[in-house]
Each structure stands twice: as C-alpha cells, then as structure tokens.
Amino acid sequence: MKQSNDSDMGKPPIISIRGLTKTYKGGHQALKGIDLEIREGEILALLGPNGAGKTTLISTICGLVTPTSGTVSVGGKDIIKDYRATRSLIGLVPQELTLGAFDVVIDTIRFSRGLFGMKPDERYLDSLLADLSLLDKKQSMVSRLSGGMKRRVLIAKALAHQPRVLFLDEPTAGVDVELRKDMWKLVEKLRQEGVTIILTTHYIEEAEEIADRVGVISDGRLLVIDEKDNLMNSLGQKQLMVDLKTPISALPDSLKDFDLLLSDDGQRLTYTFDAKGERTGITALLHAVSEAGLGLKDLNTSQSSLEDIFVNLVHNEGRQK
Ligand SMILES: Nc1ncnc2c1ncn2[C@@H]1O[C@H](COP(=O)(O)OP(=O)(O)OP(=O)(O)O)[C@@H](O)[C@H]1O
Numbered sequence: 001m002k003q004s005n006d007s008d009m010g011k012p013p014i015i016s017i018r019g020l021t022k023t024y025k026g027g028h029q030a031l032k033g034i035d036l037e038i039r040e041g042e043i044l045a046l047l048g049p050n051g052a053g054k055t056t057l058i059s060t061i062c063g064l065v066t067p068t069s070g071t072v073s074v075g076g077k078d079i080i081k082d083y084r085a086t087r088s089l090i091g092l093v094p095q096e097l098t099l100g101a102f103d104v105v106i107d108t109i110r111f112s113r114g115l116f117g118m119k120p121d122e123r124y125l126d127s128l129l130a131d132l133s134l135l136d137k138k139q140s141m142v143s144r145l146s147g148g149m150k151r152r153v154l155i156a157k158a159l160a161h162q163p164r165v166l167f168l169d170e171p172t173a174g175v176d177v178e179l180r181k182d183m184w185k186l187v188e189k190l191r192q193e194g195v196t197i198i199l200t201t202h203y204i205e206e207a208e209e210i211a212d213r214v215g216v217i218s219d220g221r222l223l224v225i226d227e228k229d230n231l232m233n234s235l236g237q238k239q240l241m242v243d244l245k246t247p248i249s250a251l252p253d254s255l256k257d258f259d260l261l262l263s264d265d266g267q268r269l270t271y272t273f274d275a276k277g278e279r280t281g282i283t284a285l286l287h288a289v290s291e292a293g294l295g296l297k298d299l300n301t302s303q304s305s306l307e308d309i310f311v312n313l314v315h316n317e318g319r320q321k
Pocket residue numbers: 024025026028029030048049050051052053054055056057
C-alpha cells in the first residue's frame with residue numbers, strides 16, 4: 001500500500017491502528033488488515049464503494065464493533081482496555097438517525113455531555129446549537145423536527161462533550177445544501193480548534209474540497225492513503241488537448257508513436273502524459289505536430305480528478321483477484 005511519509009515526525013498520532021481485522025458472525029471479513037495512523041488535527045476522508053468496510057472501521061475505533069484481531073489506540077490508550085477514556089475523546093455522527101423521538105433537543109444534548117462526565121456548560125451548548133442553526137429549536141421535541149434538523153441534532157450530540165476526534169459517517173448523504181454549508185463551516189471551525197476529523201464519503205468532490213489526506217478503502221483493505229495533493233499528482237495523469245485549425249481524417253504516420261487520440265470530428269488531438277514524469281514529451285509532440293503541417297488553434301491541459309484515480313484504483317484491485 002502506498003503511504004505518505006509522515007511530515008509530523010515526533011508527534012504521536014491521535015489514532016493508531018495496527019493489523020486490524022474484523023470478521024462478522026456468519027464469516028464475512030469486513031476488514032482484512034488495516035494499518036493506519038491518524039494525525040492530530042488533520043481532516044482525513046475515507047473513500048470507498050458500498051460495503052468497503054468504512055463504517056466497520058469507524059465503529060471499531062469508536063468501540064461499537066469488537067475487532068477480531070489487531071489493535072487500535074486513541075490518544076495513546078487502547079480502545080478495549082481503556083474503553084471509557086478513548087470513547088470520551090471521540091464524537092460520532094452515525095449514518096442512521098439514532099435519537100429518542102420524545103426528547104427535547106437541549107435535553108438530548110445535555111444528556112450526551114453528562115454521559116461522558118463533562119460538567120454542564122450551557123454557554124458551550126448554546127454556541128453549538130447556534131453553529132448548527134438549531135438555537136430556535138432548543139426546546140422542540142425531536143420528533144417534531146424534519147429529517148435535516150434531526151441530523152443537525154445528531155451532530156450537536158456528537159460534539160456535546162467537546163471531543164478531540166470527530167467521526168462523520170457519510171455526513172452529507174441525502175442532506176440539503178444549507179446543512180452541507182453549515183456542516184463545512186463547523187468542520188472548519190473545529191479544525192481551527194485542533195479537532196481531528198475523519199469522514200467517510202462516496203462523494204469524491206467532498207474529499208477534494210475539505211480533506212488534508214485521503215484514504216481509499218475497498219473490500220476491507222486500505223488501498224492507498226496520502227496527502228490529497230500528492231495523491232492527485234502522483235497517481236494522476238495529465239492530458240493535453242491540441243485543437244487543430246483544420247480537421248484531419250486520420251493521424252499522420254509521424255504522430256503514431258505518441259499516445260494520441262483523435263476526436264471523431266478530427267479537430268482535437270488528446271495527448272495523455274504522466275504528470276510526475278521528468279519528460280512529458282510535450283515539446284517533441286508539438287514539434288512533430290508542426291512538422292506534420294498541422295496548424296494549432298488552441299491548447300488546453302486537464303488533470304485527472306480524484307474520481308478518476310479512485311475508479312482506477314478500485315477497478316485495478318478488482319482485476320487482481
Ligand atoms: N453486523 C454485521 N453483520 C454481518 N455483516 C456485516 C455487518 N455490518 C456490516 N457487514 C458487512 O460488512 C461489509 C462492510 O460493511 P460496512 O458497512 O463497513 O461498509 P461501508 O464501506 O461502510 O459501506 P456503506 O458505504 O454502504 O455504508 C459489508 O459487506 C456488510 O454487509
């Protein structure tokens with residue numbers, strides 16, 4: 001697996017996972033040996049297709065699923081031996097709505113804070129509700145709230161005890177634009193306060209937008225984890241689009257050695273090259289294009305997105321089996 005060099009050398013990771021496996025009753029192996037260190041204060045996005053094991057991984061770190069083998073520590077403490085201590089460092093926003101329907105919003109949140117032995121702090125809870133645009137719903141019954149509002153309550157609940165690590169499991173699946181905006185604002189605020197944030201997502205744009213590092217999980221394995229920018233640079237390919245003044249019906253022989261694709265209308269040549277390579281071959285290509293007597297109208301480049309990288313990785317993994 002490809003793993004980035006740790007630039008935060010010396011600082012212990014907030015979460016350390018070694019050789020983690022999980023086989024559910026019935027025999028399904030959801031995690032097949034995960035090694036992962038999560039740095040304090042980073043935003044890590046875990047990408048993966050349905051059933052990849054993302055929720056299992058998160059639930060294990062939070063102590064909701066018992067690992068089959070391997071170890072996990074949070075804040076230097078073991079999640080099994082020191083369950084209460086590690087759990088109190090963590091806030092979890094689950095995928096499913098898990099709220100007592102008859103509770104009043106503020107009571108639910110006060111209760112969550114109390115569960116972790118934290119002293120009451122109405123000011124903090126009010127500011128949390130305000131960040132989630134929930135202040136005017138403070139005294140409402142949870143059962144009266146819309147789905148989106150209930151999700152906001154879940155986030156407030158997860159943050160009620162001021163955890164150092166926040167897990168967001170598929171946070172924006174099915175949520176409206178307003179909530180998405182509020183959520184990313186809150187994530188940014190938490191990041192500034194030094195909270196570590198781990199989110200799972202199917203939405204690649206989301207990872208592209210907010211994560212510092214991105215991990216790709218498929219079939220219980222961590223296929224790759226790296227700084228988002230490195231990942232895009234090292235695994236990405238770039239393309240150069242050469243628009244011709246006059247369309248051609250076929251590639252001239254002198255251009256056949258280049259990795260070129262001619263568009264159906266004969267007006268565009270697309271050249272794919274390794275973004276990391278020392279020699280891109282662009283100079284030679286442009287020279288050859290001009291030698292072949294083709295006039296240029298325009299030149300553009302594009303870089304493969306995280307989505308292309310993700311699809312490639314998961315696809316190749318599938319083929320290796
Ligand atoms: N309690 C369970 N008992 C048996 N199998 C389970 C259980 N929970 C999950 N699984 C299986 O383990 C695999 C991984 O599931 P998991 O929910 O961790 O994936 P995921 O990556 O979070 O997927 P999604 O994005 O769909 O939530 C799936 O094949 C799932 O069916």
